[in-house]
Amino acid sequence: MANNELLEKIRHSVSHVMAEAVLQMFPSAQIAIGPSIDNGFYYDFDLPRPLKQEDLEEITERMRDIMREGKPFERAVVSRSEAEKLFRDQTYKLELIRAIPEDEDVSIYTQGAFTDLCRGPHVESTKQLNAQAFKLLSIAGAYWRGKETNPMLTRIYGTAWESPKELRLYLKHLEDIEKRDHRKLGRELDLFSLHEEAGPGLVYWHPKGMRVRLAIEDFWRDAHYRNGYDMVASPHVGKAWLWDTSGHLDFYKEGMYPPMVMDKADYYVKPMNCPFHIMIYNNTKHSYRELPYRWAELGTVYRYEKAGVLHGLLRVRGFTQDDAHIICTPEQMEDEILEVLRFSLYMLRSFGFEEIKAYLSTRPEESVGTEEKWTSAAESLRRAIEREGLSYEVDEGGGAFYGPKIDLKIKDALGREWQLTTIQFDFNLPERFNMVFVDKDGKEKQPYMVHRALLGSLERFFGVLLEHYAGAFPPWLAPEQxxxxxxxxxxxxxxxxxxxxxxxxxxxxxxxxxxxxxxxxxxxxxxxxxxxxxxxxxxxxxxxxxxxxxxxxxxxxxxxxxxxxxxxxxxxxxxxx
RNA sequence: GCCAAAAUAGCUCAGCGGUAGAGCAACGCACUCGUAAUGCGUAGGUCGUGGGUUCAAUUCCCACUUUUGGCUCCA
The missing domain is CATH 3.40.50.800 (Anticodon-binding domain)
Structure with a gap:
């Protein structure tokens, strides 16, 4: 969808009009922020009562009236004290004013009876807003500034366009998305199910869905063997010792299912496969001559996801990662990264995803591992992306505490982005598990370890694939050809x-x-x-x-x-x- | 977890203080038929769970469970 400056102005302006309408209805409302977003806008309010669907209709009518009046949007620069006086009853606005850097102007925009603290820009007059080209879409809760500890505000989402025709096209697009919803298709095509009474977020694969999954798995295994990987398999549970050693009980406990007690020991269902692969590695001594190891496993893991975030196959509590760990010497690292990226792209393209973008995340403030390791790892990631000619963005400081990473996002048939692949360095586990290899000089050294999942998880990937093809799988994947x-x-x-x-x-x-x-x-x-x-x-x-x-x-x-x-x-x- | 809404037959949905209804699917019977629904019939529900109000609750109230839309877009 196009997102030019005019549209942004329109959307931002419509959000102000909406705020004015809401204040007409609820004079005591506190207003928070109301930016334009992709395809629309929202505004957050602190209201005396919850909103109902019917309220949106009344707000819409009031907004249309305001637009018909054709009031200009007037900008003014005010001093901090004036601004604070102006918004003395608006606690959220006061907080925003105090957050504006000293060297920036404080500007306000007024249309009719409504004045908002705002950087702008806006259209010149509410006349320029088409009263038939916007629609209020939904009511949602949102924390002030997105923080769980802050008060919950009421957010109204809407969409706005230049013309009613564009609005219709967008609403049609939303319908298309709904038609392609993998949950709906999964039911209609009898591919999978979820059962609240048997546990939310846990997927049941039906015969037809499993046919598709096996077509994916067969290809995946074959491709991995052809590309120098070996397969391993590991248990679903491990004793507390394993998770203590890996650090999961210190850093990831809230993401894990609670322990089961057996023979007086705590066993945890695995949220990740890595510690198990390391157990295999540490089973014997290794020479530099044996490296690299590339060990892959379709490993089913269980993670506690907050109840509110579960969503069909895309966010679940039990899923199968197409996981692999590459263990190599420092000299091999660069080539291995390049190879794993090349292999990732091959896999994604095989499934019909052509538009692929990379996201490189670098060292966060709190992290383990030496500066030298971080730099060399991040640089080899960057070089690999550049050699493959991918467009990419850098998320400075966005890496996990244990290493830098590349994520790959694909665009599906409707132009939506999905993150599938992740390639992550791990400077933490080799240290904690004391992984070593014997180098040429006879000394024990620590290998590099890279964790990667190409499709991400089979559940999520299947959901994305299902929406991408709108259920019409190509012959090689179709459950019935x-x-x-x-x-x-x-x-x-x-x-x-x-x-x-x-x-x-x-x-x-x-x-x-x-x-x-x-x-x-x-x-x-x-x-x-x-x-x-x-x-x-x-x-x-x-x-x-x-x-x-x-x-x-x-x-x-x-x-x-x-x-x-x-x-x-x-x-x-x-x-x- | 938090905010809001929802939960009625396998699916999509109607109903609403007086013990449930449609279409599709399922099942049975008839039909011999060339490119997106042949006809007729039968069966299917403790109206998400628990509690309360009431002579009476699927319907009203409360709690719980689950689902849905959000909780990242920075005046």
Whole structure:
């Protein structure tokens, strides 16, 4: 969506108009902040009572009235004391005024009866706002300045555009997003479920969803073996000793499920796989000749996520990371980073994600590891990004305390960004677990350890993929690749024959032999978003062909069964969409 | 965790102080049919859980659970 200066002015101005309308209704309301945001605006209020949906209608009407009056937005620069006097009843505004740096002007904007502390800019007059091109969307709670310890304010979100037409397009876009919601598609296509009574945030994979997941996993394992990784598997629980040593009980305890007691020892379900992989490493002594190790595991971990943040497959409490740890010598580190980034991009592109952006996070204030290690690690991350020609942003000080990292975000079919890949250095665990290798000079040295997940978690990745394809998976991922539909009962045996042939070739197909009419069978297959419908009747049976109907609606008749099988095999191999 | 809203059949939803209703799906029967729904019938619900108010609660009130939208966009 375009986001030019005019739109920003419009949105910010509409938010002021909304604040004026809210103050008309609730003269005692405290107003906080009301910026423009992507696609719209919000304003935070401290109100005498909670808002109802109907209130939004009244606010909307009042806003339209204000816009019709056509009052100018007037800017004025005032002194601090004037500002404080002006907003003496507005505690949040007073706090904001005090936070303005000394060398900055304090400006106010007035339209009609409403004056707000504001940096601007705004449109010149409320006349320039189109009374039919905005919509108040939702009411939400938001902490003052986003801090949990601060009071909870009432936030009204809205969207605003130059013209009613643009508003309609945007609302349509929101509908598209809703239609693609992976939770909805997951239910409609019978892919997965969640069960509140059996535990929130825990995913149940149904047969069809599992088919897709296994297609992803099979490709993932194969790609990892081809790219120099080995597979390991580790337990789901570990004794407190492990988590004490790793530091998780000190730093991550609130993210872990509470302990289980057995034989007088505390066992914790794993929130991460790393300590286990280190146990494997520390099982024996290692020479520099053996490094690097690249150990991968589809490791299922459990983390306590706050109840309010759970969201379908995208935020869950139990998930399977496509995890791997690279353990290498300092000399190998640069090449390993470059390689892992290259491999990440290959994986993401294989799934149809072409727009990829990198985010580099560097050393935060509190951190472990030497300055030298941080610098060399961050620099090799940066060089790897640049060599791959990725656009990137740097988040200074945004790294974890244990090391710098690269995150990769992809853009999906609707232009939304999702973080999938993370590549993180870890200077903490090698130290805590006393990991060593014997170098050329016969001395024990500490290896570098890199933690990486390319798809992130299978659950989240599956959710993103589902929305990206709107449920219409490409043939190589589709749970059912082709549905064989006889035009009438007499051709059921040929339909079964076709299904047997294709099943024997390793394809995922089903013959629809129910007593529905053909039209209904096509409709069902269409709604299940199956890539191919093979329609068979007298003609097809006679010359061993199939009529191939694609879910796009286009069709090719009289395709030899063998030719179809070859085409499908090729599409699966090439991962064609 | 916090704010707000919601929870009725497998799904989508209606109802609302007098012990529940539709469409789709499911199941049964009939129908021999060439590109997005053949017709008829049957079954399915302690109205999220617990408590309260009431002669009577799915409906009103309270608590809990879960779900949804937010809690990062800085005057």
């Amino acid at each position: 082709a549905r064989i539909i006889p035009v009438a009962a007499p051709f059921e045996s040929y339909a079964r024959d076709v299904a047997d042939v294709l099943t024997a070739r390793g394809f995922r197909v089903k013959a629809d032999l129910g007593d529905d009419r053909m039209n209904a069978k096509i409709r069902n297959a269409q709604q299940e978003k199956i890539p191919y419908m093979l329609i068979v009747g007298e003609r097809e049976e006679a010359d061993r062909t199939v009529a191939v109907r694609m879910r796009s609606g286009t069709q090719e008749n009289g395709i030899a069964l063998e030719a179809f099988a070859q085409m499908l095999a090729e599409q699966v191999e090439q991962k064609t969409r």
